Amino acid sequence: MSAIVTTDLAKHYDDVRALDGVSVTLAEHRIHGLLGRNGAGKTTLMQLLTGQVFATAGEMRVLGQSPVENAEVLSQTAFIQESQRYPDTFRAVDVLRIAAGAYPHWDQAYADTLVAQFQLPERRMIKKLSRGQFSAIGIVIGLASRAPITFFDEPYLGLDAVARRMFYDRLLADFSEHPRTVVLSTHHIDEVANLLEHVVILDQGRVLLDADTDELHDAAITVSGRAADVDAFLAGREALDRTRLGGLATATLTTRDGDERAAREAGLDVAPVSLQELFVHLTTASATAPATAGADPATDVATV
Numbered sequence: 001m002s003a004i005v006t007t008d009l010a011k012h013y014d015d016v017r018a019l020d021g022v023s024v025t026l027a028e029h030r031i032h033g034l035l036g037r038n039g040a041g042k043t044t045l046m047q048l049l050t051g052q053v054f055a056t057a058g059e060m061r062v063l064g065q066s067p068v069e070n071a072e073v074l075s076q077t078a079f080i081q082e083s084q085r086y087p088d089t090f091r092a093v094d095v096l097r098i099a100a101g102a103y104p105h106w107d108q109a110y111a112d113t114l115v116a117q118f119q120l121p122e123r124r125m126i127k128k129l130s131r132g133q134f135s136a137i138g139i140v141i142g143l144a145s146r147a148p149i150t151f152f153d154e155p156y157l158g159l160d161a162v163a164r165r166m167f168y169d170r171l172l173a174d175f176s177e178h179p180r181t182v183v184l185s186t187h188h189i190d191e192v193a194n195l196l197e198h199v200v201i202l203d204q205g206r207v208l209l210d211a212d213t214d215e216l217h218d219a220a221i222t223v224s225g226r227a228a229d230v231d232a233f234l235a236g237r238e239a240l241d242r243t244r245l246g247g248l249a250t251a252t253l254t255t256r257d258g259d260e261r262a263a264r265e266a267g268l269d270v271a272p273v274s275l276q277e278l279f280v281h282l283t284t285a286s287a288t289a290p291a292t293a294g295a296d297p298a299t300d301v302a303t304v
């Protein structure tokens with residue numbers, strides 16, 4: 001079953017097209033990555049799906065219903081975002097108590113364990129917490145809420161590498177025992193690549209790529225070798241990126257059937273492309289592509 005379906009979803013702020021014709025389907029009980037450069041529209045999409053802002057156009061279904069002013073759907077949804085603000089006098093323990101009452105699937109024992117593991121001083125005033133400790137509040141809520149749909153919007157600004165690793169481990173372990181739909185937006189792509197089963201890349205409010213991560217393993221390759229051989233191989237193919245150093249050249253391209261074999265037969269070295277590299281190549285190529293009237297940035301890559 002699909003947990004989330006959007007059809008031609010758009011959100012415009014005057015002349016800013018924060019989202020522009022986004023159609024995606026997110027299957028339930030999976031961890032989805034929502035990636036994109038700054039300003040791509042990730043937060044806007046999550047705000048729409050959690051009823052925090054209204055769409056300019058298009059349709060969306062969360063657990064089969066519109067989330068707009070829909071208490072039933074929203075009670076099944078957790079939205080963890082860095083920009084969350086709390087009253088000045090609150091301590092983490094106060095926020096967690098409110099969360100415990102708000103989320104029907106809340107697990108207090110698990111929350112207590114997470115507070116200890118993230119060393120969150122829950123009785124200290126929130127305004128006195130460090131940035132990482134502040135982020136830990138959101139992480140604890142997002143995990144312990146066990147909401148059927150959980151959005152994490154860059155949940156760990158300020159968390160150090162050890163705490164981030166702990167978040168990924170806890171997320172994966174808890175997800176295995178309590179399957180739910182997780183949408184994770186992050187700029188730490190390499191760190192989360194192994195967690196993600198499906199990825200949507202937004203770029204300037206549009207879908208640049210929508211694919212299962214296992215399909216992505218051979219969606220793009222980097223070829224390298226003698227510059228003349230690389231040039232010959234690329235004839236009739238479009239490279240996302242190419243570099244040349246003396247007589248040697250390297251190029252990255254999205255692959256079609258037979259490309260990898262053809263590259264090897266041409267005497268080139270072939271290497272896989274990580275999700276982070278693919279992201280950088282696709283978004284860079286999109287940023288530098290000439291603006292053509294009626295051009296659809298999703299056309300070539302959205303079905304990789």
Ligand SMILES: Nc1ncnc2c1ncn2[C@@H]1O[C@H](COP(=O)(O)OP(=O)(O)OP(=O)(O)O)[C@@H](O)[C@H]1O
Pocket residue numbers: 013016017018036037038039040041042043044045
């Ligand atoms: N309330 C608003 N008024 C005007 N423009 C807005 C508003 N909210 C968002 N935008 C614009 O919409 C675009 C998408 O913003 P959004 O916050 O969704 O991006 P993002 O992908 O989450 O970026 P980041 O990775 O930097 O957090 C940006 O150009 C942003 O400036």
